[in-house]
Every structure is written in C-alpha cells, then in structure tokens.
Amino acid sequence: MTDETPKMSAEETAGRAMVARTTFEKEAVWLPMLAVQHWNVGEMAIKDKTFTDCVIEGPAVMAVMNGTTFDSCAMGAATDVKTLLYRPVSQDKMAGVIGVSNCRFVRCRFVQVGFTGSDELIAELEAGVQTASGAAS
C-alpha cells in the first residue's frame, strides 16, 4: 500500500503556471500577486520574462535588477518622474519591494507602480522615464 500523493489546490496550480510563463502579451498583470506566486515556489524575484503591451498594476514598488529593460513604456500617471522613484537607505537588502531581473517590458503601462534600485538605475530612470502624461525607451 502506498501513501496518496498530496494534490495541489487549483490556486496553487494556477500560481505555478503563472511562474512558469515567460511571455505575457496584451494582459493585465497584478504585480503583488505575481510576486507572491513566485515566492510560494521559492523564487524571490521575477526573472526572465517578456511583457508586451501589458498593464502592470500595483500598488507595488519594483526593484529593478540586472538585465531588466523598458522599451516605450508609460511608467505612471505623474507629472514629476521623481514621484515614481525611491532611494533605498541600504544597498544590501530591501524589504517590501518586488525584485525583477532579466525581464523585458515592451509598450507596457504601469499603474500605481514605483521603482527603486541602484543610484545609477535611478539616475537613468530620471533621465529616460516617460510618464503616462507625456514612455521610457
């Protein structure tokens, strides 16, 4: 007699399927939920995905990590890009943020999403950010 294999809930199955995807196109993505789905399978950052023509929704602050790019994106409804940016007090760890590495955002629109990262990254975003009212390239 063998033990029955534990079955995953529908929610967990759906979450794992989201984590396994590498492309998202013309859809709304709720960033906090996508992050939690990654954490549930032990991945502490969202990695190696391409988002095209998506609406990326918060509230959330994204830690922009190595290899993440923004092509023709509307970063947020703000007249002052600084409103979207945060400087970490520590460069070692950042609690509460959603790490994103090696991801490509193409023609995406960000809603209620802030951004943080290295000083260089913040300077780059300040210089290149295009807000919804006026997109980063």
Next chain:
Amino acid sequence: MTTSRLPINREVRVAQDLTATVFKDLDVNLFDLHIAAHGAALGVLTGRTFRGCRLQGPAIMLVSAGVRFTDCNFGEPDGVMENLVLRPAGARALGTIPFRDTLFDGCEFYNVGFTGPEDILNTLLAVGKN
C-alpha cells in the same frame, strides 16, 4: 506593567472583512486591504486599528500623519532598520500603500518596507538604536 503581544504564535487567521476599521488577532495582506478600500484608484487607508495582527506584503507602507506603532516587530531586517526603509525621490510616493491616523499595536510585519516624510523615516531608523 504591560505585556507584549509578541511574538505572535497563533495559527493563521486570515481577515475576512477587509473594510473593517478594527482588526484583532488576524492576518492581513496589505495589498488586498488597499484593493478592498480603493480598488485600482489611489487612496489613503485612514482610521484603522490593528492589534496582534500579522501584516504581509509585498508592500511599501507610506507612513503619514497620525500613524502610531507600539510594541511592533517591523520585520527581519537582519538587525538593520535601514533594510526596511526607502526614501521617496519626489514629493509624493506612488506605488505605496498610504496610511493615516492608524494604530498598529503588537503587530508583526512580513515583507513590508516603509517610506514617508524624512522626520518619520528618521524615527523609524532610530528604532533599536536607543
């Protein structure tokens, strides 16, 4: 003499009514709380009381006027409060979950960072240094 509610060792008890003003001995996802109150719109969570709650992110809490923390564990900063604090580069702070006139008493925070006006951040950064 007051007794600390920490650490919170009870079983998980997820808050069902996210529009309540008083939360006691419950587990609350901050982003669910924000969505319940404001949907996709911008808004401030005001006039809430959390006692003995575990508050979960991922989220950056914007701490504004009238927010008080008593007997709270702000997270696992590896002993460094700096790991929990972000400074806004601008005058406003988009992407955060703003709170005003709210009491957190005997609460624990998981995957939550904090931002706000400089004086509030300096107070937070002083936690554990006195």
